[in-house]
Amino acid sequence: MEWKGARREGNIEDRRGLGGVGLAGGGIGALVLAAVGYFVFGIDPQTTLQATQQIQGQGQQEAGVHGAVKDENGQFVDAIETSNTAVWGPIFAKQGARYTPPEAVVLYDNATPTGCGTGQSAMGPFYCPADRKVYLDLTFWNELDTKFGAKGEFARAYVISHEIGHHVQTLLGTSEQARRLGARGAQSGSVRLELQADCYAGVWASHAGETSNGQIVINPADIEDGLGAASAVGDDTIQSKAQGQVVPDSFTHGTSAQRMRWFSRGFEQGDPAACDTFGASRL
Ligand SMILES: [Zn+2]
Secondary structure, eight states: OBOTTSOOOOOEEEOTTSOOOOOOSTTHHHHHHTTOOOBSSOSSGGGTTHHHHHHTTOSOOOOOEEEOOOSHHHHHHHHHHHHHHHHHHHHHHHTTOOOOOOSEEEEOSSEEEEBTEEEEGGGOSEEETTTTEEEEOTTHHHHHHHTSOOOSHHHHHHHHHHHHHHHHHHHHTHHHHHHTTOSSSTTSHHHHHHHHHHHHHHHHHHHHTSGGGOOOBOOHHHHHHHHHHHHHTOHHHHHHHHHSSOOGGGOSSOOHHHHHHHHHHHHHHOOGGGGOTTTOSOO
16 A cells, blocks of 8 residues: 555644553553443443443543644554545535544553543554544554554554544444444444444545545555454454354454455445445345
8 A cells, every 4th residue: 555645634633652641540440441432343342332422521631732743653644534534525525414524533652531531552443422533552553463463554544444434423423323222242233333334444445546535545455454454353253362252242343254344345335325234134
C-alpha cells in the first residue's frame, strides 16, 4: 500500500508522552474494562453495548494537542482517517446527509480518560460514541503483528477504518438500534454492529484508491492482509486460542469467516447498502 503522498487533514489528538492517567487504586481495572465498547476484539466481551451506555460522559478529559503530527506512525493514522473522510463525505452527500469526521483520533500511551471511562491499551483500539473519538495506542500494532499474526500496513488501515465504521454507525443512529438486540451471542446486536463496521472498512478500501480520495494506493496483496487481519480477530479464533474452545453464546464480534465475508462484501460492492447486517438472514 502507498500512502505517503496522501492528504492528511490533521485530525489527530496527540496525548503521547503526557503520562496518561493514574490507574492506581484497587479495583479500578475491573471498572475500566467495563467502561468501553467497540473494541476491534473483545478483551471483556460482556461490555460492548450496555456498558458504553452506563458510563457515557463520566470520563474527565485530558488535553492533547490537536493537529498534524511529525512521526511517520502518527502520519499514517492521519492519512487513513483523512481518506475515510474523503470516502464517506460523498456517500453521505448522495443520501442528502452530511458526514462529519470523528472529533479526533486520539493517540495515547497506556491509559487515558475518555467520554466512555478510562481507556487502556490492553483494550485495543476503540471508538467512544459519547465523545465521538477513536482511541489508539500505537503499541497495538506490535500486538497485531506478533500476537495476531496480522502483518502489513493495510491490516492497520483496516483496524482504523473499522473504528471509523463505528463512528459512521453513530452518525446513522445504528448503534442505538443495536442496543435492543443484545450485547453477546452469535446473532446479537453487538455482532451485527461489528460485522457492519468490518463491511464499512471494506467500503472504505473500495474507494480509497480513487484519486479524488487522496492518493492512497491499495494493491491486491493489501486486501489479502486485510482479510488475514479480519480472520485473526474473529471470536472463534480468539476463543480457541485463549481457552481451547468456542462458545458462540459469548460472541461479540463474529467468527473469522464472517468478518472476512463482510469485509469482502464491502470491498467488492463499495456501497454501505451492502452492509445491512441487521436485515441479513445469514450473517
Ligand atoms: Zn468494533
